Amino acid sequence: MLWVARDANPARALGSAPTECLRLPADRALAQRIEVGRAAFRTPLLLGGQAARAHITCETCHREGRDNPDFLFPGVSGAAGTADVTNSLFSTHRGNGIDDPKPIPDLSGSKAKLKIDQAPAAGKLEPFLHGLITEEFDGPEPPPAVLSGLAAYVRALDPAACPARPRQPLGVALLMADTRRGLAAAQGELAAGDAPTAIVMVASARARLGLIDERFAGPALATERVRLHDADTRLAHIQTALRDRDPHAGESIAAWLAASPLLQAGLEVKQPASLFDPQRLAAAAKRRLPG
Numbered sequence: 001m002l003w004v005a006r007d008a009n010p011a012r013a014l015g016s017a018p019t020e021c022l023r024l025p026a027d028r029a030l031a032q033r034i035e036v037g038r039a040a041f042r043t044p045l046l047l048g049g050q051a052a053r054a055h056i057t058c059e060t061c062h063r064e065g066r067d068n069p070d071f072l073f074p075g076v077s078g079a080a081g082t083a084d085v086t087n088s089l090f091s092t093h094r095g096n097g098i099d100d101p102k103p104i105p106d107l108s109g110s111k112a113k114l115k116i117d118q119a120p121a122a123g124k125l126e127p128f129l130h131g132l133i134t135e136e137f138d139g140p141e142p143p144p145a146v147l148s149g150l151a152a153y154v155r156a157l158d159p160a161a162c163p164a165r166p167r168q169p170l171g172v173a174l175l176m177a178d179t180r181r182g183l184a185a186a187q188g189e190l191a192a193g194d195a196p197t198a199i200v201m202v203a204s205a206r207a208r209l210g211l212i213d214e215r216f217a218g219p220a221l222a223t224e225r226v227r228l229h230d231a232d233t234r235l236a237h238i239q240t241a242l243r244d245r246d247p248h249a250g251e252s253i254a255a256w257l258a259a260s261p262l263l264q265a266g267l268e269v270k271q272p273a274s275l276f277d278p279q280r281l282a283a284a285a286k287r288r289l290p291g
C-alpha cells in the first residue's frame, strides 16, 4: 500500500494483477529453465540490501513480467510507474547521486522497443541481468542456473502470448499457483543435482506465501495465519534439508505439494474476510493513505 500512487484505484492496483504473456515451449529442459527464472523473478532474496529487506522482487516493478503504472516508491519513483534504479537506497555500487527515475518498461511488450538486445547470440541479456542483481540491487552472486533461467524467462515473455483479458484477480489461487510452480521448479533442480538453485526456488515459494499472509490480517483469521506459518516452517525445514544434502528433501517437497490443495481450500473459504476482498481493501486503503 505504501508503494502505490495515492490516486490509484486500490481494487485495480492491489486487488488485481496483469495477466502474464509467457510462451512456454514444448522442450522440457527449456521449459524447466523458464520456470526457474519465473520463480527467481518472484524472489526478494535474489536482490540484496534494502530491496531484499523491503521484500522487493523483479515482479514488484515488472508485474507478471509487464510494467507497473501504479508503482510509487518514496524516494525512488518520480511519477507513478517510474523508478530510479541507480538510487543509493537500493545500490551501494551504482548509486549515482542523481535523481533520474525512468519509466518501468513492459518486459512483455515488443522486443524491438526494449533497449537490451535479447538475442542469445548478442550475449547482452545475461551480463545486463547479472549487473542488475549484483550491482543495481546489491544482491549476492546468483547460482548460474538462476541467471540463465531469468534470461530464459525474460526472453519467453512475448506480446503474442498475452491472454485476451488484460487483468486477473489477485488472490489466494494465483499466489498458491505460483507457490506450487516454484516448488515444482525446486524438484526439477534437485533432480538435476543443483541444490543451491532449488533453495532459491523454495525461497520464492515462501515469498508468495508471505504475500498471502500479509493480507490475512486481523483476529478473525488467526487460524489461517497459524496454518500459513506451519506451511512456511515446513518450507524452511526443506531449505535446511537441501543445504544439508538430506536425501529426503525431495520427498518433503512432494509431501508439501500433496497437502497444498487442502491449505488452499481453507484459505479460499476465508478469503472474503481478508485484504484480498475489494471492499475491505478499499476501506483499508482509505484508512492507510492520508487524504
Ligand code: HEC
Binding pocket: 041, 046, 056, 057, 058, 059, 060, 061, 062, 082, 083, 084, 085, 102, 103, 104, 105, 107, 113, 114, 115, 116, 117, 129, 132, 133, 150, 154
Ligand atoms: C524498483 C523497480 C525495478 C525492479 C525491482 C526491477 N526493475 Fe527491471 N527495470 C526497472 C526500470 C525503471 C528499468 C528501465 C531502466 C532504464 O531505462 O534505464 C528496468 C529495466 C529492465 C530491463 C531492460 C529492459 C529494456 O529496455 O531492454 C530488464 C530486462 C529488466 N529490467 C529486468 C528486471 C529483472 C530480471 C529484475 C529482477 C532481478 C528487475 N528488472 C527488477 C525497474 C525495476
